[in-house]
Amino acid sequence: MTVDDEPEVIVEGDHDRLARSIADQLVSTLAALQAQGRVPSVVLTGGTIADTVHRAVAERADDGRVDWSRVDFYWGDERFVAPDSDDRNERQVRRALLDHIDVDEARVHPIAADDGTLTLEDATARYADVVRDQVFDIVMLGVGPDGHVASLFPGKATLAVDDRDTVAEPASPKPPPARVSLTYRALNRGREVWFLVSGAGKSDAVARALARDDVTTTPATGVHGTEQTVWMLDQGAASALPADLR
Numbered sequence: 001m002t003v004d005d006e007p008e009v010i011v012e013g014d015h016d017r018l019a020r021s022i023a024d025q026l027v028s029t030l031a032a033l034q035a036q037g038r039v040p041s042v043v044l045t046g047g048t049i050a051d052t053v054h055r056a057v058a059e060r061a062d063d064g065r066v067d068w069s070r071v072d073f074y075w076g077d078e079r080f081v082a083p084d085s086d087d088r089n090e091r092q093v094r095r096a097l098l099d100h101i102d103v104d105e106a107r108v109h110p111i112a113a114d115d116g117t118l119t120l121e122d123a124t125a126r127y128a129d130v131v132r133d134q135v136f137d138i139v140m141l142g143v144g145p146d147g148h149v150a151s152l153f154p155g156k157a158t159l160a161v162d163d164r165d166t167v168a169e170p171a172s173p174k175p176p177p178a179r180v181s182l183t184y185r186a187l188n189r190g191r192e193v194w195f196l197v198s199g200a201g202k203s204d205a206v207a208r209a210l211a212r213d214d215v216t217t218t219p220a221t222g223v224h225g226t227e228q229t230v231w232m233l234d235q236g237a238a239s240a241l242p243a244d245l246r
């Protein structure tokens, strides 16, 4: 993003309206890319608004606009827990969306779970192989009240990693502690980056990121799309923004 490429800010009335709007945008964007003969790639996120978005996409899945077997799905981060743990971002997305659409499992690329055979570092290295040189069409990211994105948390050494695509986070301040995350280097290969943020509890983090606060205190500042960066907010999440941005 150059200085001229200001992020776009979209504000919807509330959580559910925001989720429906994002779901519509996702379906339209994927359909348009497929109409160009492309197999779109999407980076998925965990979190509360993301879960509502995934359910809203599933409700739209039967309209035939998207061939879901011709979409590549990746994850921006994952909790390194047992495969059947409800803490897995993969499990959350499968329940809300992937179990309801006709995906090609060869195009679903989850981050490895703690199945007893792998270390956190093994899972991190494996995902680096999966995403190597991958350019993502859409990167969707939730944002924490502390400004974290994926599993890049304020003050952590992982924020400075710029020589690889994945990092291990063994001590996340938000449970569960063991996580694997894409780095800025990988996330910033996204053509379009969409921040999905709901609720007044995140309004300060949103305001700091859009004011370009330092990444060490607001990690979300460091992610931007090569073509477009869009902050998709509800009124609560937008409530600390200056009036011209709301």
Ligand SMILES: O=C1O[C@H](COP(=O)(O)O)[C@@H](O)[C@H](O)[C@H]1O
Residues within 6 Å of the ligand: 045, 046, 047, 048, 049, 050, 076, 077, 078, 079, 089, 141, 142, 143, 144, 145, 149, 150, 151, 174
């Ligand atoms: O831990 C995580 O948190 C964020 C945001 O979650 P939320 O519940 O505050 O919406 C999420 O984007 C990330 O993928 C996840 O691992």
